[in-house]
Amino acid sequence: MNHDHCGTSRRQLLKTLGAGATLSVFGGGKLLAQEKVNKLHVKGGAIDVHHHHAPPALANGGRGAAPGPRGAAPPAATPPPAAGGRGRGRPDGLAGPWTPEKTLEQMDKFGIAVSILSMTQMGDILYRGDEQGRRNVRIGNDYGASLMQKWPKRFGLMGGVPLPDIDGVLKEIEYCYDTLKVDAIGIYTNDNKGRWPGDKYFEPMWQELNRRNGICYMHPLAPTCCSNLRYGPAAAMLEFDFDITRAVASIVVNGVMFRYPNIKFVTVHSGGAVPMLVGRMKDRVPAGSEQYLPNGLYAEVRKWYFDIAHAAFPWPFAAARAFMPPDHLMFGTDYSPEPIESTVNELPGLKLPEDFYQALGRTNAEKLFPRFKGVVI
Amino acid sequence: MHSRREFLKALSVAGAGAILPASELLAQQPKFKFASKAGAIDVHHHMAPPNLPGAVGGIAAGPRGAQPAGAAAAAARGGARGGDARGGGAGRGAADAAGQRGGGRGAWTPQRSIEQMDKFGIGVSLLSLTQVGNVIYDNTEKGRAACRLVNEYGAKCMADYPKRFGMFASIPFPDVEGSLKEIAYAYDTLKADGISIYTNDNQGKWPGDPAHEPIWQELNRRNAILYMHPWVPACCSNLNYGAGSFMNEIDFETSRAVISFITGGVLFKYPNLKLILAHSGGTLPVLAGRMKDRYPADKNQYIPNGLWAEFRKLYYDCAHATYKFPWAALTALVPPTQFLFGTDYSPEPIESTMDNIPDLHLSKDVLDMLERTNAEKLFPRFKA
Numbered sequence: 107m108n109h110d111h112c113g114t115s116r117r118q119l120l121k122t123l124g125a126g127a128t129l130s131v132f133g134g135g136k137l138l139a140q141e142k143v144n145k146l147h148v149k150g151g152a153i154d155v156h157h158h159h160a161p162p163a164l165a166n167g168g169r170g171a172a173p174g175p176r177g178a179a180p181p182a183a184t185p186p187p188a189a190g191g192r193g194r195g196r197p198d199g200l201a202g203p204w205t206p207e208k209t210l211e212q213m214d215k216f217g218i219a220v221s222i223l224s225m226t227q228m229g230d231i232l233y234r235g236d237e238q239g240r241r242n243v244r245i246g247n248d249y250g251a252s253l254m255q256k257w258p259k260r261f262g263l264m265g266g267v268p269l270p271d272i273d274g275v276l277k278e279i280e281y282c283y284d285t286l287k288v289d290a291i292g293i294y295t296n297d298n299k300g301r302w303p304g305d306k307y308f309e310p311m312w313q314e315l316n317r318r319n320g321i322c323y324m325h326p327l328a329p330t331c332c333s334n335l336r337y338g339p340a341a342a343m344l345e346f347d348f349d350i351t352r353a354v355a356s357i358v359v360n361g362v363m364f365r366y367p368n369i370k371f372v373t374v375h376s377g378g379a380v381p382m383l384v385g386r387m388k389d390r391v392p393a394g395s396e397q398y399l400p401n402g403l404y405a406e407v408r409k410w411y412f413d414i415a416h417a418a419f420p421w422p423f424a425a426a427r428a429f430m431p432p433d434h435l436m437f438g439t440d441y442s443p444e445p446i447e448s449t450v451n452e453l454p455g456l457k458l459p460e461d462f463y464q465a466l467g468r469t470n471a472e473k474l475f476p477r478f479k480g481v482v483i
Numbered sequence: 484m485h486s487r488r489e490f491l492k493a494l495s496v497a498g499a500g501a502i503l504p505a506s507e508l509l510a511q512q513p514k515f516k517f518a519s520k521a522g523a524i525d526v527h528h529h530m531a532p533p534n535l536p537g538a539v540g541g542i543a544a545g546p547r548g549a550q551p552a553g554a555a556a557a558a559a560r561g562g563a564r565g566g567d568a569r570g571g572g573a574g575r576g577a578a579d580a581a582g583q584r585g586g587g588r589g590a591w592t593p594q595r596s597i598e599q600m601d602k603f604g605i606g607v608s609l610l611s612l613t614q615v616g617n618v619i620y621d622n623t624e625k626g627r628a629a630c631r632l633v634n635e636y637g638a639k640c641m642a643d644y645p646k647r648f649g650m651f652a653s654i655p656f657p658d659v660e661g662s663l664k665e666i667a668y669a670y671d672t673l674k675a676d677g678i679s680i681y682t683n684d685n686q687g688k689w690p691g692d693p694a695h696e697p698i699w700q701e702l703n704r705r706n707a708i709l710y711m712h713p714w715v716p717a718c719c720s721n722l723n724y725g726a727g728s729f730m731n732e733i734d735f736e737t738s739r740a741v742i743s744f745i746t747g748g749v750l751f752k753y754p755n756l757k758l759i760l761a762h763s764g765g766t767l768p769v770l771a772g773r774m775k776d777r778y779p780a781d782k783n784q785y786i787p788n789g790l791w792a793e794f795r796k797l798y799y800d801c802a803h804a805t806y807k808f809p810w811a812a813l814t815a816l817v818p819p820t821q822f823l824f825g826t827d828y829s830p831e832p833i834e835s836t837m838d839n840i841p842d843l844h845l846s847k848d849v850l851d852m853l854e855r856t857n858a859e860k861l862f863p864r865f866k867a
Contacts (some may be wrong), residue, residue, distance in 0.1 A: 302724035331718045337689035337739045338746030343777035347770055348735045355731055356724035375773070379766035383734055385806030386762065389835060390730035419772030424811035448776060 143215060144450045148437075148467030150482035151219025155323070155471055156374050156415040156438025158226040160204040161249035164242055204442045206253050210260060216446050218439075219468075219483040222262035222323075222475065223250050224292040226443050227342075229327035232266055233298035239268040243278055251286040259481045264292035264323040267311070270299050275311050283318055289475050290321035290372070295353035296329040302353050304360030316366035321474060324373040326350050350378030358406045359391060361398030370474060371410045374438060376417035380407060381425035404429075411474065413438030414466070418452035432462055436471045513603050514838045517854050521867035522606025524858035526710065527761055527802040527825025529613040531591040532636035535629060537618040542830070591829045593640045597647055603833050605826070606855070607865045609710070610637050611651040611679040613830050616714035619653055620685035626655035630665050638673040649862060651679035651710040654698070657686055662698045670705055676862050677708035677759075682740035683716045690740050691747015703753035708861055710759045713737050737765030742774060745793050751785040757861065758797050759823060763804035767794065768812035791816070798861070800825030801853065805839040822853045823861075 146152045213221060225232065231242050243266045250263040265282030268274040282288040296302050303324070315322060326346035333341050350373055357363060357371065380387075388403040399406055408431055414423065415438035426435060439446045458466065472479045517523045531542075589595075600608060612619070612633055619629045630653045637650040652669030654662040669675040683689050690699075690711075702709065713736040715728040722732070737760050744750050744758065760767065767774075775790045786793055795817050802825035804810070813822075826833045845853065859866045 300723070302722075304725045305723070329722075331722060335689075335716075335718060335739070336687070336692070337683075337743040338691055338782070339742055339774075339777055339779050343742065343774055344735070344738050344766075344770060347766070347773065348731070351731050351735075351766075352722065352724050352726075355726045360725040376769070379731070379734070379769055381808045382763075382766050382769040382812055383731060384808060385839075386734065386803055387726075387730050389803070389831075390727060392726055392730075395725075416773055416776070417769075420815045421771055421812040422769040424815045425769050425808045428811040429808040444776075452772075 144447070144454060145215070146217035146437075146450060146453070146467055147463075148217060148219075149464060150468055151217055152437050152467040153471035153475070153478055154213070154218045154221040154439050154441070155372065155436050155475075156325075156413040156440050157209065157221035157223055158204075158441065158443060159206070159209075159223040159246075159250050159253060160226070160442070161246045162203065163245050163249070164228065164231055206257065206261075209441065210257065212441060212446055213260065214483075216439075216450055217483070218446075220260060220262060220478050220481055221439075221441075222264060222289055223253060224264035224323060224325060225250075225266050226325070226440075227327065229294050229298045233269050233294060233327070235268070235270045235299065239271060240274040240278070243268040243274075244281075247278070247282060247286060247288070251288075254287075262289040262475060262478065264288065264290045266292050269293065269311075270297040270301065270307065272307070272310050276314055279311070279314050279318070279320075283320075289477070290323045291315060292323045292325060294325055294327035295349040295373075296327060298327065298330070300330060302329075302356035304353075304356030304358075304362055306360075308362075312362050312366045312369065316368045319368045321370045321372060324350070324353060324371065326353075326374065326378070347375055347378035350375060351380050351383060354378075354380050354407065354410065355387060358403065359395040359398065361395070363406050363409060364398035364400075372413065372436070372474070373410060374413050374415055374417075374440070376414050376422040376426040376435075377410070377412040377430070378417075380410075380412075381422065381429040384429055408434065410434065411436055411470075414449060415440035416444045416448045418449050418456065420452070420455065423452075423456055433465060433470050433473070435466050436474075437467045514834070515840050516602070516837075517604030519604070519851075519854060519867075521855060522600070522604045523824045523854040524862065524865055525600070525605045525608040525826050525828070526759060526823045526858060527712075527800045527827050528596065528608035528610055529591075529828065529830060530593070530596075530610040530633070530637055530640060531613075531829070532633045533590065534636075535615065535618060535633060536625075537629075538615050542614050593644065593648070596828065597644065599828060599833055600647065603826075603837055605824075605833075606867075607647060607649060608826075608828075609649040609651055609676055609862070610640060611710055611712060612653050613712070613827075614714070616681050616683075616685045620656045620681065620714075622655070622658050622686060626658060627661040627665070630655045630661075631668070634665065634669055634673055634675070638675075641674075649676040649865065651675065651677045651708075653679050656680065656698075657684035657688060657694060659695070659697050663701055666698070666701055666705070666707075676864075677710055678702060679710045679712060681712055681714035682736040683714060685714065685717070687717060689743035689747075691743035691745070691749050693747070696749075699749050699753045699756065703755045706755045706757075708757045708759065711737070711740060712761055713740075713765065734762055734765035737761065738767045738770055738774070741767055741794075741797070745785055745790065746779060746782040748782070748785045750793060750796075751787075759861075760797055760799050761802055761825065761827070763801050763809045763813045764794075764797075764799045764816075768809065768816045771816055795821065797821060798823050798857070801836060802827035803831045803835045805836050805843060807839070807842060810839075810843055819849045819852050820857060822849070823858050824853050824855070 209221065225246050232239060247265045254261045254263050265286060265288035267278045279291060282291060293303065301307055326349045328341035328345040329349055332345045354373060384404065384407055391399065391403055411434045412426055412430060413436045439449050596608060619626050634652045640648045641650055652673060652675035654665045656662060666678060669678065688694060713733040715732045715736060719732045720728055750756065771791060771794055778790050798821050799813060799817060800823045826836045
């Protein structure tokens with residue numbers, strides 16, 4: 107894995123920690139002192155719409171990411187740079203494979219009532235376009251459904267689909283909704299074969315989701331064009347968010363939302379670069395797309411929902427808040443690829459009005475996922 | 484929009500004068516104009532040297548130099564955009580025939596720039612090239628010759644209008660020897676105000692690549708001001724997602740190039756370089772948090788005060804990115820000392836930047852800084 111140069115020392119550190127050497131490495135006090143928990147004060151507990159399960163039968167190293175550069179764990183995991191101020195030691199001390207118990211422990215710690223599970227950087231495992239891809243998706247979905255069954259008040263599920271295999275996708279949508287009772291369908295921002303979701307190729311999937319009044323939860327996957335660009339960092343630094351922006355543009359300008367108005371679209375990280383670029387996007391609408399934008403590009407983009415996972419920093423939040431309707435922003439964490447702290451530690455600094463905070467933390471999501479309305483902690 | 488399109492069609496058939504009284508056409512006043520006597524300093528203003536081989540109206544031939552994808556549509560609909568999302572000086576929209584936005588149709592000329600500058604209260608524009616990366620960054624003699632041609636053209640504009648134009652000279656990346664020669668010529672003979680670079684070298688390398696190091700060394704020695712303009716790299720020029728690469732890809736590049744500069748240690752090793760970014764930083768302000776959390780740990784030596792401190796040393800022109808949303812992000816990330824005014828004229832009409840400024844409700848202090856005083860510190864020869 108080409109991120110080894112970044113992750114090695116951390117891996118070693120974790121190995122050491124795992125060997126039970128915590129106290130001999132850090133003073134116990136130092137570890138505890140780092141733990142100022144910014145527990146959420148959302149009434150009834152928050153709803154986390156960006157929370158990843160890592161099906162043990164699929165996951166690489168139990169972290170839910172596919173092997174290789176695109177699935178790699180975040181690269182910057184060595185001891186925190188003195189520099190960044192708030193560096194990258196994992197405050198949650200996550201080592202070893204993800205488990206639902208760990209997630210529940212974290213949810214309790216931060217005041218999260220419900221997490222709606224989806225799969226993270228597994229594009230190479232799920233988006234193969236073959237029988238194995240179908241099987242892998244099924245394994246992931248069945249596993250997610252088993253967690254919903256076991257903890258019905260704590261977990262929801264965004265069912266995955268085996269793009270670019272459209273027949274497989276249609277079958278899986280049916281299975282997800284009719285058998286597993288998922289809350290939404292989760293897709294990646296591209297089909298891992300150089301197509302983005304506005305491509306005509308995806309049309310049957312949109313048709314079917316529209317027919318079911320589906321919710322489409324779109325998670326980034328660095329596309330093949332841009333997985334190994336040699337400008338310094340790993341693709342996880344920028345390319346994920348670029349691809350969110352591409353995929354949103356693709357869906358909007360190709361008329362997917364226009365043709366399939368029953369689908370609700372959700373994406374992550376405060377919209378990636380969308381709020382920053384939306385003005386310039388409006389001025390670059392391609393010829394022929396106006397027919398899909400009867401009220402302009404802004405109006406279509408504002409129909410999206412954005413989760414704020416790992417993008418509650420003051421700058422993206424300022425842009426997202428300035429652009430989006432307030433009831434289209436939802437809480438998310440990107441746990442476990444990202445510690446929950448990365449999101450919740452930013453919230454106090456945003457000084458959100460109480461009603462906005464409650465809506466962001468819970469009630470906006472309740473409107474999309476009404477079955478969690480009474481589900482409180 | 485329909486009625487406007489029909490209206491425009493009527494105009495082009497019947498001729499503007501036949502429908503509208505001339506006074507109404509001319510009366511189009513800018514929504515916002517800088518009021519100071521000296522006028523604004525526009526650091527993002529493009530020249531289109533007429534004789535540049537392989538380029539038309541300052542824009543290279545081929546997909547990466549093509550007009551913004553919206554151009555044809557905008558021209559046809561003449562709607563919200565007034566048909567002015569065209570590339571270069573060429574390919575103006577029909578609406579320009581009727582309206583005044585963008586300064587009319589036909590090829591770019593320095594006179595046309597000055598006319599527009601006067602209209603909006605812009606005192607000085609620092610000229611640079613726009614989308615001609617594959618002409619000047621071809622790594623051959625041709626690239627060297629093209630840079631020389633455009634730099635001399637820019638110098639002539641400066642000579643003709645010494646109080647109105649400055650220049651960011653181009654260098655023939657990734658040709659190190661050619662670049663060093665052009666740097667010497669640009670500073671010593673042409674008296675350029677800075678050097679213009681693209682975000683990548685058109686050969687799959689970004690600025691932090693060690694291959695480019697001698698160029699940074701020399702520019703550091705000269706305390707250079709670097710104007711970095713986005714150029715969509717080969718990886719991403721023809722992604723088929725429905726939008727032209729001018730919609731998004733161009734702004735992604737600015738963030739890639741900045742992180743390359745930093746992780747490559749260029750800004751750390753060559754601290755005299757001053758780097759100006761276009762379009763309010765492209766995507767950088769919204770991604771700065773995630774960038775910090777994904778910064779490669781083995782490059783920490785290059786960010787002794789953290790990544791954000793590096794971002795706060797950069798300069799950001801506001802060309803075509805004064806919309807409230809990017810502005811909210813940018814102003815939250817960097818202090819107002821880093822703002823510069825820019826327009827991206829003529830690929831973009833000046834209105835695209837200026838019309839939004841009143842809605843930003845800037846304080847007088849910040850507006851002054853944006854308009855000219857920050858730029859004066861970088862380019863003291865243009866002090867009021």
